[in-house]
Amino acid sequence: MKKYWLIIKNTWSETLTYRLNFVMWRIRVVVQFLTIYFLWLAVLPPNTNFGPYDQKLILTYILGAWFVGAIVFSTRTADIGEAINSGDVSNTLIKPVNFFLYWFSRDLGDKAMNIMFSVVEITLVFLILEPSVFIQTQITFFALAILSIILAVIIYFFISTILGFLGFWTPETWAPRFILFILVGFIAGEIFPLDILPSGVMKFLQFSPFTYLIYFPVKVYLGQLSYPQILGGLTIALAWTILFYLFTKLVWRFGLRFYAAQGR
Amino acid sequence: MLKVNAITVKNLIKTYRVAEKSPGVLGSIKSLVRRKYRDVLAVNDISFNVEEGELVGFIGPNGAGKTTTLKCLSGLLYPTSGEVSVLNHKPWERKTQFLKSIAFVMGQKNQLWWDLPPMETFLLNKEIYDIDGANFQETIKELSSLLEIGNILLTPVKKLSLGQRMKCELVAALVHRPKVLFLDEPTIGLDVVIQKNLREFIKTYNQKYQSTIILTSHYMRDVEALARRVIIIDGGKIIFDGLLETLVKKYAPYKLISLILKKEVDVQKLKKLGIIKSYNYPQAVLSVESRETNKVVTEILKNLPVDDINVQEADIEDVIRHVFQNKK
Numbered sequence: 001m002k003k004y005w006l007i008i009k010n011t012w013s014e015t016l017t018y019r020l021n022f023v024m025w026r027i028r029v030v031v032q033f034l035t036i037y038f039l040w041l042a043v044l045p046p047n048t049n050f051g052p053y054d055q056k057l058i059l060t061y062i063l064g065a066w067f068v069g070a071i072v073f074s075t076r077t078a079d080i081g082e083a084i085n086s087g088d089v090s091n092t093l094i095k096p097v098n099f100f101l102y103w104f105s106r107d108l109g110d111k112a113m114n115i116m117f118s119v120v121e122i123t124l125v126f127l128i129l130e131p132s133v134f135i136q137t138q139i140t141f142f143a144l145a146i147l148s149i150i151l152a153v154i155i156y157f158f159i160s161t162i163l164g165f166l167g168f169w170t171p172e173t174w175a176p177r178f179i180l181f182i183l184v185g186f187i188a189g190e191i192f193p194l195d196i197l198p199s200g201v202m203k204f205l206q207f208s209p210f211t212y213l214i215y216f217p218v219k220v221y222l223g224q225l226s227y228p229q230i231l232g233g234l235t236i237a238l239a240w241t242i243l244f245y246l247f248t249k250l251v252w253r254f255g256l257r258f259y260a261a262q263g264r
Numbered sequence: 265m266l267k268v269n270a271i272t273v274k275n276l277i278k279t280y281r282v283a284e285k286s287p288g289v290l291g292s293i294k295s296l297v298r299r300k301y302r303d304v305l306a307v308n309d310i311s312f313n314v315e316e317g318e319l320v321g322f323i324g325p326n327g328a329g330k331t332t333t334l335k336c337l338s339g340l341l342y343p344t345s346g347e348v349s350v351l352n353h354k355p356w357e358r359k360t361q362f363l364k365s366i367a368f369v370m371g372q373k374n375q376l377w378w379d380l381p382p383m384e385t386f387l388l389n390k391e392i393y394d395i396d397g398a399n400f401q402e403t404i405k406e407l408s409s410l411l412e413i414g415n416i417l418l419t420p421v422k423k424l425s426l427g428q429r430m431k432c433e434l435v436a437a438l439v440h441r442p443k444v445l446f447l448d449e450p451t452i453g454l455d456v457v458i459q460k461n462l463r464e465f466i467k468t469y470n471q472k473y474q475s476t477i478i479l480t481s482h483y484m485r486d487v488e489a490l491a492r493r494v495i496i497i498d499g500g501k502i503i504f505d506g507l508l509e510t511l512v513k514k515y516a517p518y519k520l521i522s523l524i525l526k527k528e529v530d531v532q533k534l535k536k537l538g539i540i541k542s543y544n545y546p547q548a549v550l551s552v553e554s555r556e557t558n559k560v561v562t563e564i565l566k567n568l569p570v571d572d573i574n575v576q577e578a579d580i581e582d583v584i585r586h587v588f589q590n591k592k
Contacts, residue, residue, distance in 0.1 A: 002391045003388060003392045006387065006388045010380060010388065013379075014379045014380065017380075087373060088373065090335075090368075090370075093340055093358065094339065094363060095363060095389075096364050096392060256342070258281075259341065
């Protein structure tokens with residue numbers, strides 16, 4: 001498996017050659033975060049509540065969502081569509097490499113870089129803004145949160161990969177991706193915790209895969225879910241993981257038959 | 265020695281579906297709503313075998329189906345119909361064992377990691393193909409000295425020249441010493457010196473490792489220098505498959521007769537014998553129709569004061585052009 005380790009390492013060094021690009025990207029993320037942060041600070045003054053949240057909890061949620069977002073949403077799979085259209089994907093196809101592990105390794109390299117940066121950024125936020133946040137002290141919640149983040153990473157990997165596979169049929173692979181961004185921004189819980197929505201909506205959203213990308217892991221960390229709720233959530237997330245896995249494989253098989261290895 | 269077929273192709277057909285779009289904004293909208301497809305026949309019922317260790321040249325104009333054929337052979341494409349067998353594998357199954365014994369070098373597509381030194385790609389390929397350390401070191405040392413690139417292995421690929429990059433591409437593709445090698449336009453866009461360099465390298469590699477090689481190229485010089493056997497494809501069909509010499513004998517429209525004259529001769533006299541390619545006393549080169557050659561040579565020897573006479577085959581490019589023109 002050393003080959004996949006090398007792919008992770010190469011992706012890491014590749015990102016380093018575009019330092020400025022990467023730093024700018026992170027600045028964008030930080031500014032976005034600060035906007036949401038100050039918005040919530042204004043909406044919830046100290047000693048007020050909004051649903052199950054006081055100021056401390058909502059700020060922790062926002063910080064947590066930011067960090068989980070850095071892990072889950074950093075991906076290279078957005079390049080798959082282009083790689084198919086340009087024929088570059090042939091380079092992977094003619095080698096004894098597992099296509100999915102190849103791209104997942106690239107993701108891991110990319111994620112490692114993003115995690116490193118967000119750790120630095122969060123430290124800076126703590127030092128400068130000195131927010132009071134909730135620290136989870138129960139190791140079980142902590143471990144379950146990590147488990148749910150891993151599932152989130154895999155689910156997002158499959159969703160993004162499937163969108164990339166559209167490249168087999170059309171050159172316009174970015175249009176659906178923009179819709180994904182909108183969905184993720186709104187119903188994954190990146191900007192606000194989903195449980196401030198009407199309970200009817202929340203009942204519906206608990207079956208959506210997007211809920212498990214950000215909202216669920218952060219909620220587990222906050223310790224606001226009971227063990228049965230966590231177990232139920234993990235089951236749904238696992239079901240989505242398997243479903244997306246099977247669907248990705250299926251689309252891949254059909255796509256390969258359609259593949260024209262263009263551009264050469 | 266019993267020759268074994270490394271590649272067998274039988275009645276291979278490959279069609280592509282291409283989306284058609286009328287030009288302009290309105291056309292784009294129309295094609296969004298309802299897309300029209302057209303089937304393009306890229307390879308139309310071709311059959312051939314390649315023996316182990318053989319080096320075959322694929323010739324044909326752009327869009328003839330050369331690359332499509334290579335893509336079918338390397339497992340990138342599913343054939344529409346027909347049988348393809350490479351080292352007793354069906355390529356499109358892309359079994360690990362099959363992938364480990366082939367390589368596909370594309371002149372216009374690189375596998376090297378653009379932002380990293382070529383060595384990183386070599387090292388990754390070492391792991392991908394399970395090459396042990398000693399073997400890897402030896403291969404890299406040998407190939408990079410043959411190609412004279414020992415000094416650039418640690419320079420980021422994006423800083424290399426096209427020629428250096430192509431050489432590194434070759435090394436990356438040969439790290440695992442593939443039994444079958446597909447070379448698609450490996451010399452495209454390179455200068456004459458590097459072209460020659462690469463040609464010699466490919467020849468040495470083929471002889472030393474007895475690997476089976478199929479090469480496509482626009483440069484007839486490549487094919488002439490490397491392949492004894494050529495397959496000519498046009499419009500998805502094979503129009504010639506055989507030795508290069510046979511091709512020249514069969515299709516050469518003319519031959520070149522070069523003379524060294526003892527005495528200066530009137531140009532008009534030479535003109536009667538054939539087309540004058542050059543005349544700088546004492547040397548003259550005449551182009552003569554192939555079937556007339558014997559007659560003209562006799563006439564020259566009889567009537568002209570020659571010191572030396574030499575008959576050469578036609579330029580291979582002219583022969584190929586002639587083949588395509590005749591077909592049309």
